[in-house]
Amino acid sequence: MKNPEEAIGKVLAGLRAAEASPGMERRILAAVEKRAAQRPAATPRWAWSVAMAGVAAASLFIAITAIHRHEHPLTQAQQHILPAEPARDAQPATLLSQKPIEYIKAAAPRRTATRIRAEEAVLLSDLRAPSHPAPEAPLTNEEKLLLRVVHSGDPQLIAMLNPEIRAKREAESEAEFQKFAEQSGKEDHESDQITE
Amino acid sequence: MASIAGGNLVLFSMERAQTEVDLAALVERYSRLLFRVAHSVLRTRAEAEDVVQDVFVRVIERRRSLLAIRDMRVWLIRIAWNLALDRRRRIRPEQMDENFAETLAASAVSAGERLEQAQRMSAVLREMERLPKTERHVLLLSAIEELGTAEMAQVLGRSESAVRALLFRARTRLRERLEAQGGKR
Numbered sequence: 001m002k003n004p005e006e007a008i009g010k011v012l013a014g015l016r017a018a019e020a021s022p023g024m025e026r027r028i029l030a031a032v033e034k035r036a037a038q039r040p041a042a043t044p045r046w047a048w049s050v051a052m053a054g055v056a057a058a059s060l061f062i063a064i065t066a067i068h069r070h071e072h073p074l075t076q077a078q079q080h081i082l083p084a085e086p087a088r089d090a091q092p093a094t095l096l097s098q099k100p101i102e103y104i105k106a107a108a109p110r111r112t113a114t115r116i117r118a119e120e121a122v123l124l125s126d127l128r129a130p131s132h133p134a135p136e137a138p139l140t141n142e143e144k145l146l147l148r149v150v151h152s153g154d155p156q157l158i159a160m161l162n163p164e165i166r167a168k169r170e171a172e173s174e175a176e177f178q179k180f181a182e183q184s185g186k187e188d189h190e191s192d193q194i195t196e
Numbered sequence: 197m198a199s200i201a202g203g204n205l206v207l208f209s210m211e212r213a214q215t216e217v218d219l220a221a222l223v224e225r226y227s228r229l230l231f232r233v234a235h236s237v238l239r240t241r242a243e244a245e246d247v248v249q250d251v252f253v254r255v256i257e258r259r260r261s262l263l264a265i266r267d268m269r270v271w272l273i274r275i276a277w278n279l280a281l282d283r284r285r286r287i288r289p290e291q292m293d294e295n296f297a298e299t300l301a302a303s304a305v306s307a308g309e310r311l312e313q314a315q316r317m318s319a320v321l322r323e324m325e326r327l328p329k330t331e332r333h334v335l336l337l338s339a340i341e342e343l344g345t346a347e348m349a350q351v352l353g354r355s356e357s358a359v360r361a362l363l364f365r366a367r368t369r370l371r372e373r374l375e376a377q378g379g380k381r
Contacts, residue, residue, distance in 0.1 A: 004320075004374035008367065011320045014300040015339040018235040024245055025223050032219065032252045 218262075223252060226269065229342055230276040236336040237280035239296040239321070243287065247279045270350045273343070277351055293321040323373050330354075331366035338363055 139147070149157045160166050227248050234247035254275055255262070265271050297317035301310045324332060330352070337348045349356045 004371045004378065007316050007320045007374065008370055010300060011317055011324070012335075012339040014296070014317070015236045015239075015336070016232070016341050018232055018241075018244075020228060020231040020245060020248075021241055024231065024248070025227050028227055028245070028249050028252055029220060029223050031249050032223075032256060035253050036256045 218259075219252065219255065222255060222268075222272075226272050227252075229269075229340070230272055232340050232342075233273055233276045233337075234280040236339050237277070237284050238287075238292065239289070240292045243283060243292070244280070247276055247283060250279050251275045267350070270347055273347070274351050277337075289325070293325075294318055297321060319377060320370070320374065323370055323377075326373070327366055327369060331362050331369065334359055334362040335366040335370070 146161075149161065160169065230248045230251055231244050234244035235241065238244050238247070251272060255272075262268075294314075298314045300317045301313035305313070324335060327335065333352055334348065337343055337351065343351075345356045345359050349359045352359065354362075
């Protein structure tokens, strides 16, 4: 470039001399007022402060409650549900879970809170109790019969457990009985005629 | 009750009137300066005017905290400067620089010479954009007559001596690069 300094000076002078188109102030004022009117009304600062304080208090309460429950779930419950007799203090948790209502009734005067804690204690004791299989119930008569049939190993008896086979078998025996009854009826009639 | 409501209405009207007066005064006083600040970065009238408009929208948004601002002029320039830089990243500046270069070319010369001048101005603008960022910023702000070294330093967050050094280096580097280009041709 022939004279760079002159070119630089000319560009900077061009930037310096830049002028806005006429009426810019008016246009800007109108546009800004229009945009300001379109914006929703700003919430007052005190309202935000109150809302934030409320949220913080609620969070604090929830956190304290959660920590409290996490740290002393059984201890508190036991304080309310343990019976008065010192000799029975060492009852296992499974026994506590069997009669929750009685213990709840014997609890402190703050009934609602105590009841909730007592129920929680019962649930917790149930939850923490060692698991055992359910005791075996006695067999019904039908089950005993079934066992007997199965253990006998008789194929005819086992086949009779099938309702279709059993129905077929019953029909056959019924037909045989009918046939026998008809035959015996004929023979009785013939013998009567001979004797006459 | 009615008197309280009436009092609130009066206060609201007063505040609104105060805001309107302040805004009109601010626009009247600073809009041309802010336009030049934005134009030095964008080199387009329409874009620069949009930036000035955005600056005053920011003013409206922060009108409650305006009293806490010590130097309103520098604050406004900084907003305009940052908004313009942000806008330049989103548009295609090459086309704008070419248009601006054409406006810089003298009108009382032949078409060929005018084209040559426009190309020279384009080359200068192109090399300006290739300068290191801080040097380029100082050089662009130095083009605004109303801004002294102290204000440039405040806008850019640097010391005055640093601004002077950066300006010297920017002009030297730009001149050397343009001379090198001329030598190649």
